[in-house]
Amino acid sequence: MFQPHADRIAKPLLAAAALVCAAVLVLIIAVIISGAWPALISQDLVVFITDASWYPLEGQFGMLSMLLASLLVMMIAILLAAPMGIICAIFIAYIAPVRVQKIYRFAIALLAGMPSVVLGLWGLTVLVPLVNKWSPPGLSLLLAGIVLAVMILPTVALTSLAAFKSLPIALQQAASALGVRQHVQILKVFIPAASAAILSGMLLAMARALGETMVVLMVAGNVVQFPSGLMEPVRTLTANIALEMAYATDQHRAALFVSGLLLTAMVLVMMSFAARIKGHNDYG
Amino acid sequence: MAEHLFQFVIWCVALLVLMVLLWLVYGLLDHGLAKLSFEFLLSEPQNAGRDGGIISILVATLLILAVTLLAALPLGLASAVWLAEFTATHHFWARKVRLALDVMAGVPSIVFGLFGYAFFGIFMGMGFSVLSGGLTLACMILPVFIRTCEIGLRGVNNSWRQGAAALGMPKIKAVWYILLPAAMPAISAGLILGIGRATAETAALMFTSGYVDRMPESVMDSGRALSVHIYDLSMNVTGGDAAAQASALLLLMIIIVLNMLAYAVTDLWLGRRLSNDLA
Amino acid sequence: MKLTLSFICLMCLSGLTQADNRLNLTGSSTVAPVVMEIAKRFESVNPGVRVDVQTGGSTRGVVDSRTGMADIGMVSRALKTNESDLTAHTIARDGVSIIVHGSNDIMELSEAEIIAIYIGKITNWSEVGGEDRRITVVNKADGRATLELFLAHFSLKNSQIKAQAVIGDNQQGIKTVSGNPGAIGYVSIGAAEYEQSVGTSIKLLPMNGVAANMQTLANGEFPISRPLNLVTKSLTPLSQQFIEFAQSPAVADLIKAQYFVPASR
Numbered sequence: 001m002f003q004p005h006a007d008r009i010a011k012p013l014l015a016a017a018a019l020v021c022a023a024v025l026v027l028i029i030a031v032i033i034s035g036a037w038p039a040l041i042s043q044d045l046v047v048f049i050t051d052a053s054w055y056p057l058e059g060q061f062g063m064l065s066m067l068l069a070s071l072l073v074m075m076i077a078i079l080l081a082a083p084m085g086i087i088c089a090i091f092i093a094y095i096a097p098v099r100v101q102k103i104y105r106f107a108i109a110l111l112a113g114m115p116s117v118v119l120g121l122w123g124l125t126v127l128v129p130l131v132n133k134w135s136p137p138g139l140s141l142l143l144a145g146i147v148l149a150v151m152i153l154p155t156v157a158l159t160s161l162a163a164f165k166s167l168p169i170a171l172q173q174a175a176s177a178l179g180v181r182q183h184v185q186i187l188k189v190f191i192p193a194a195s196a197a198i199l200s201g202m203l204l205a206m207a208r209a210l211g212e213t214m215v216v217l218m219v220a221g222n223v224v225q226f227p228s229g230l231m232e233p234v235r236t237l238t239a240n241i242a243l244e245m246a247y248a249t250d251q252h253r254a255a256l257f258v259s260g261l262l263l264t265a266m267v268l269v270m271m272s273f274a275a276r277i278k279g280h281n282d283y284g
Numbered sequence: 285m286a287e288h289l290f291q292f293v294i295w296c297v298a299l300l301v302l303m304v305l306l307w308l309v310y311g312l313l314d315h316g317l318a319k320l321s322f323e324f325l326l327s328e329p330q331n332a333g334r335d336g337g338i339i340s341i342l343v344a345t346l347l348i349l350a351v352t353l354l355a356a357l358p359l360g361l362a363s364a365v366w367l368a369e370f371t372a373t374h375h376f377w378a379r380k381v382r383l384a385l386d387v388m389a390g391v392p393s394i395v396f397g398l399f400g401y402a403f404f405g406i407f408m409g410m411g412f413s414v415l416s417g418g419l420t421l422a423c424m425i426l427p428v429f430i431r432t433c434e435i436g437l438r439g440v441n442n443s444w445r446q447g448a449a450a451l452g453m454p455k456i457k458a459v460w461y462i463l464l465p466a467a468m469p470a471i472s473a474g475l476i477l478g479i480g481r482a483t484a485e486t487a488a489l490m491f492t493s494g495y496v497d498r499m500p501e502s503v504m505d506s507g508r509a510l511s512v513h514i515y516d517l518s519m520n521v522t523g524g525d526a527a528a529q530a531s532a533l534l535l536l537m538i539i540i541v542l543n544m545l546a547y548a549v550t551d552l553w554l555g556r557r558l559s560n561d562l563a
Numbered sequence: 564m565k566l567t568l569s570f571i572c573l574m575c576l577s578g579l580t581q582a583d584n585r586l587n588l589t590g591s592s593t594v595a596p597v598v599m600e601i602a603k604r605f606e607s608v609n610p611g612v613r614v615d616v617q618t619g620g621s622t623r624g625v626v627d628s629r630t631g632m633a634d635i636g637m638v639s640r641a642l643k644t645n646e647s648d649l650t651a652h653t654i655a656r657d658g659v660s661i662i663v664h665g666s667n668d669i670m671e672l673s674e675a676e677i678i679a680i681y682i683g684k685i686t687n688w689s690e691v692g693g694e695d696r697r698i699t700v701v702n703k704a705d706g707r708a709t710l711e712l713f714l715a716h717f718s719l720k721n722s723q724i725k726a727q728a729v730i731g732d733n734q735q736g737i738k739t740v741s742g743n744p745g746a747i748g749y750v751s752i753g754a755a756e757y758e759q760s761v762g763t764s765i766k767l768l769p770m771n772g773v774a775a776n777m778q779t780l781a782n783g784e785f786p787i788s789r790p791l792n793l794v795t796k797s798l799t800p801l802s803q804q805f806i807e808f809a810q811s812p813a814v815a816d817l818i819k820a821q822y823f824v825p826a827s828r
Binding site for chain 3: 506
């Protein structure tokens with residue numbers, strides 16, 4: 001195919017940039033694996049994920065309950081944040097008056113920049129005492145999910161908004177020309193048309209929720225256990241790393257790197273799985 | 285009827301989210317406003333940050349952010365353009381890059397910290413420095429930034445590409461003059477998410493840019509970021525709460541200013557392109 | 564792109580011209596703030612010297628001083644037997660006190676009661692003479708010096724403890740207990756005393772009849788305490804000078820200001 005000169009130069013440069021970005025992941029994984037190595041050679045990986053007792057000072061490194069806790073907290077967060085984030089995007093894109101649009105988008109951007117420490121502190125000093133009144137200790141799976149939802153909502157909202165905004169204008173004109181009401185247009189035309197991009201945004205948000213540390217550390221209670229209910233305290237893999245990394249040596253430190261590896265593997269599985277659902281395979 | 289219900293639900297949710305934000309901001313104002321002053325802004329921290337101000341921390345934060353954006357913006361935009369415009373969706377390497385980016389988005393920030401410490405700090409010999417912290421953050425915000433930009437580019441109507449091609453325009457020119465401006469809402473969304481993530485990050489910076497609260501003299505100096513300062517004051521330093529809340533308030537103000545700048549710059553760029561088109 | 568790279572290279576080069584009179588300290592997050600203040604004063608009386616303090620935990624202090632990443636490590640506990648290659652220089656002492664919520668009407672708990680609460684045999688305050696309220700046991704995360712101190716004092720193993728909340732840093736402990744009327748936890752005495760004095764809703768319980776405060780800690784009566792150490796593998800003249808400065812009465816006010824007891828003679 002004919003290719004202008006400028007493109008022949010640009011294409012490899014652009015490709016190089018993309019490969020450099022992807023290479024960062026390889027480096028990250030290499031760093032994690034080298035850290036996890038002492039634990040990986042001394043114990044079967046299966047034991048880490050099938051055993052639930054985590055007493056590092058006594059040589060027990062089971063991560064099953066923390067693995068489950070990480071997944072549950074993420075699920076709660078995305079179940080809350082996804083519908084609300086998409087609704088916020090619809091609000092800005094189609095419902096709000098022009099002046100409100102700008103202000104509201106600004107508010108969402110502000111929420112996006114809220115430091116996780118501040119969110120965690122808000123959870124710990126404001127929400128926990130509130131919940132504590134009817135269900136002590138208040139530090140719980142549900143609360144961690146709720147605060148995380150607040151944190152990832154902007155990601156869902158801003159990516160969905162970007163998706164709505166880049167829909168062809170012709171689509172909007174066609175939709176309104178049909179004379180259907182606005183809510184039908186949004187629900188039956190705009191959301192389906194933007195669905196692939198919205199889903200990508202949701203995946204980013206889920207990955208973010210899975211990887212978040214500070215918020216969970218402060219509001220989840222950090223007790224290593226299988227939660228028997230939504231109001232029970234749990235410890236996630238990330239909180240575990242943050243709590244113990246600074247104090248761990250030898251096998252303990254290596255085991256924490258294994259949990260980093262597990263988290264990365266979980267995101268990988270999640271992304272591949274999502275790609276299947278989306279129908280067209282983005283990754284291969 | 286259904287129309288009204290729909291509108292009602294959307295307004296309710298939108299208000300709810302706004303209330304949560306206001307609740308958060310109110311808490312910060314309530315505890316931090318009394319402490320916030322020009323003196324606080326312009327003096328060096330004393331007594332582990334309880335007294336004095338945060339000027340050195342402010343400077344370090346902005347330096348870190350500058351390094352982050354200088355590294356992430358060109359690299360990110362180039363990658364997004366390659367993914368969206370220069371390869372087929374099913375191209376082998378494009379799929380691998382996309383998967384790598386999405387997985388990277390889920391790597392816990394503390395792992396980024398360990399990576400930055402091992403790679404930039406030790407392997408590249410940068411030690412604890414603003415540079416090491418900024419580059420670590422750049423790695424961290426790249427996935428979200430690239431994917432958001434790519435989504436934006438893909439969303440641009442195909443007829444624009446065909447038009448440019450029909451005029452014999454090189455693809456790269458079409459990208460620069462037509463597609464990037466058209467994808468601007470997505471790019472600014474990615475930028476805002478990236479800036480937000482970078483200024484809010486704590487765990488990754490503790491291991492890379494470090495804890496020293498002296499005024500950084502170059503990007504090779506260790507410098508304490510605002511978020512690290514807030515974390516230390518609220519979790520580690522007894523009696524540091526007021527200063528922590530005031531610092532958090534300031535961080536929010538910085539984010540507001542940066543967002544305004546991001547809007548202004550994207551608007552400017554968009555405006556320039558459009559006027560060029562007309563001329 | 565190119566501009567960015569050359570900019571970064573330039574900055575790298577400018578950083579390479581570093582002076583020799585520079586000290587690096589890493590380690591315990593408890594010790595870091597106080598050493599940071601000492602470092603600032605040291606810099607002001609020794610112009611031209613730079614002391615960089617990094618945080619990251621006691622283990623990091625041990626590891627970095629071993630590998631030479633740091634000239635001096637900061638460790639918030641006594642050195643262990645397998646760390647005898649390092650020398651500890653105590654600069655301050657810290658005590659660990661049991662705290663409960665300010666509204667709790669319990670005035671004292673015996674050691675046996677504390678153990679029973681922490682291993683989950685007693686789960687309601689009414690069983691130890693308090694009001695009818697579920698107890699929330701707040702424990703520290705594995706590896707923290709205060710946890711090891713607590714376990715050693717009560718001869719417990721961490722796997723025996725049935726906690727409802729696990730926390731990391733000291734202030735997180737205080738915030739968790741003050742937000743929960745049924746909570747019991749253990750934190751630094753100085754920090755707890757300060758928080759109580761500014762109206763935070765917590766109460767320090769006496770230990771074996773000894774009131775928990777800075778006085779009983781300073782005169783050695785209070786039973787649970789730990790040293791805050793600077794550790795070194797080998798001493799350079801500059802690090803020796805810094806350690807002597809940190810142990811001297813010239814910095815006692817700084818140590819007291821961070822709510823610890825100075826070890827200066």
